[in-house]
Amino acid sequence: MTEADAVHPGARSEPIRVLIVDDHEVMAASLARVLDDEPDLVSVGLASSLAQARARVQTSAPDVLVLDRRLPDGDGVEAIRDLKALRPSMNILVLTGSSSDDVLVRALEGGAAGFLSKTRSLGEVTSAVRAAAAGEASVSSEMLARLLPRLTRVSAPTPTLTRREEEVLAMLAQGLSNAAIAAELTVSVNTVRNHVSNLSAKLGAHSKLEAMSIAIQRGLLAPPQ
Incomplete structure (x- = not known):
């Protein structure tokens, strides 16, 4: 990414x-x-x-x-x-x-x-x-794939994401950019940005990297294999 x-x-x-x-x-x-x-x-x-x-x-x-x-x-x-x-x-x-x-x-x-x-x-x-x-x-997608599996799980309230927000989150963890996610989902880049903004707000994150980190720590996202 x-x-x-x-x-x-x-x-x-x-x-x-x-x-x-x-x-x-x-x-x-x-x-x-x-x-x-x-x-x-x-x-x-x-x-x-x-x-x-x-x-x-x-x-x-x-x-x-x-x-x-x-x-x-x-x-x-x-x-x-x-x-x-x-x-x-x-x-x-x-x-x-x-x-x-x-x-x-x-x-x-x-x-x-x-x-x-x-x-x-x-x-x-x-x-x-x-x-x-x-x-x-x-951070590069290669480094992202290397680091995310090493995050420590924590006990904290787990927000509810929509199915589309979960899809976008999973693609972010693969290192895909907003444009690449938009192409994959056949939606506009602005729509993807809105999904990222919404899921980040639910997670209390202010960046994509922080959102992915929190999501893995709270069990919402499986670390890349």
Whole structure:
């Protein structure tokens, strides 16, 4: 799944607000400049620690948080739930130099919208930010198939999905984009987006990746084999 079928940035009336949390000042500042050069993106602050991140999430109202994993005062992945609790509508992209499944699964279970390797170009990061703002999953279908079966089941109230929402959810777990699902179901892309929006609301999710994670944890979706 990629950002290819994300909502076009022009559909937003305001730029996507991005908070960067990274203790590497040069890298963070470089990313902020790249974001500010884009007409539909704007950096709303830099934080070099989790403590600063918590404060700035509340004051800068970001749409997307680019979060380094290793920070001076803790593990960024472990802090995802707390950060999202401060601003539930905010989507989080984890910036990491590790491709360890354990790290990525913890990020997914915490509610991350995707993962960014530190080896990716700044241009790829801006694409991932746009995808996260549109609720897309910034992770390949191959990685998705590898990670989803490793999620831990939890006990929680299980919402009722319609049969079509269940179909769409299953296709999301296969790594299909909105356009591919629309073609498979012979419906419009907007119809698929509506189904994704509805099932995400029922699950309390703000991105496709978070919706799939919650659905598996609550037994609504069988992990890919």
